[in-house]
Amino acid sequence: MKKLRWIKIFFDWFTLLHNFYFVMILLLLCIPLLIFNLLWLVIFILFITILSFPNKRIFKNKYFSILYIFFFVVFLAIFIRVFLIEIYTINSSSMENAIEKNDKVIISKLHYGPLVSLSFIDIPWVGPILKSVGFNKQSTSSLRLKGFSNIKRNDIVLFQRPNSNFLVKRCVGLPGETIKIYNDVLIINQKVLKEPPTVKNLYHIAFGNSQVMLAKINHTHINITGKFLFKDSIQLQAYLTNQEKLQLCQLTPSKHFAMKKKSLYKWNKSLNWNNIDFGPMLAPKRGTRIKWTKFNYYTYFGLVMTFEGVPNIDLSQIYLKDYIFKKNYYFFLGDNRSMSIDSRFWGLIPEEKIIGKVIQVF
Incomplete structure (x- = not known):
């Protein structure tokens, strides 16, 4: 009492x-x-x-x-x-070194404004109960309240892909910008972008059969994941940040760096893009006008059908006609470039799919 x-x-x-x-x-x-x-x-x-x-x-x-x-x-x-914050567990290594696998992150809904779904299914804890009793009706409509910040370059963001799980990646391309990756160098609007120090890639490094050089590398803090000894050469496999790559370059002038290429857009052979040589691709903003050329068709037709509400598109019927985008789109990359499945593979993400900003990792 x-x-x-x-x-x-x-x-x-x-x-x-x-x-x-x-x-x-x-x-x-x-x-x-x-x-x-x-x-x-x-x-x-x-x-x-x-x-x-x-x-x-x-x-x-x-x-x-x-x-x-x-x-x-x-x-x-x-x-x-x-409306305020949410906690998520990271279940992949695509954001190492910034966020490790199994880390928890706090997502701020206030930065970009809370995204409020108009479906009861999306209400935390209420949705699973409704699904369990057979109520599966979902609404594609959502409402974003005003936040106190816009999405900025290098923000680490939580978003959702269509019919997929929530993902955490780094925003590198903003609406209206042209993104290009050349030999793993990120170029925005024809300017090389200085990336955060946590960005890394998997390299295969080859140099002459020098045990002295191998001893020098072993004394660095570089994490060597593979070592192959041949008669005339030594090959190493390592995840390197730009700073670590520069450190290796200073050790010897006789090194050779190579990265494994992964083919992208296999459904379209005309776009010979891969994970280290990509684009250029324009991230449309609301009001961007394009002509339906063959290149634009293969680049954007999936985007337009999935997010813009346009039915199936036939290039022969719309060839050289104009199209005006209705939404803002963003380009995302993982910091662990060799292990990340991101916008290089599945394309751009509209603003309506962005949930919030990562403000704390623990």
Whole structure:
């Protein structure tokens, strides 16, 4: 009984809402929310209304008290996950060295604005319960509330691919930019991009059969994953950042670096792109106009059909006609380039599929 009495005392502050001055303070607090975004104001009012619902009369009944506390905690947890932050576990090595496999990350929904689905299926914890009873109706519509930041280059972002799991990658290409990768060098709008120090790639390094050189490399902090000794040469396999590659270059002038190429877009032989030589590809922004040339057709027809709501496209019927994109698109790469399946393989991601920004790794 004493515990319930303390619970009742804890929730008595809600009765302050009946105080005129307290209500005026709340209204003043609503002003910046109203300027920021009208939808945030509506959510704030609903939240305060639910909190202010209980009164002393209800809390005289302990069962109502327990029931209210239960639903309040559930509602608060859902509110935090949908509108504020969420925690995800990373199940791949595609973002090493920035994020290791099995690390947990905190995703901020506030940076870019919470993405609110209009389907009950997408509500945390509620969706799985509805699916278990056979309610599988989903809505393709969603609403993004206004955030306090735009998506910036090198942001590590959580997003969802169509009919796929959530993924965490680094945003390298913004809407309206042209992305090219030449010999694993990232080029944006014809300018070489200085990448974060965590970006690495798998190299095969060959040099003359020098045990002295091998001893020097063994004394570095470079992680050698494979070593092959031949009669006239030594070949090493290692994941190297740009700094580590430069360090090896300073050790000997006789090295040779090579990376394994993976073919992309096998459905279109005219795009001879691979993981280290890719593009150029334009990431369209809202209002970008293109002509349906053969190249543009093979580059963008999947994007247009999947995200723009355009039915099956026949090149013979639209050849050299204009198309204006309706959405903003982004290009993502993993820091562990050799082990990452990213925009080089499955293309661009629209803004509506971006969930939030990674703000903490633990």
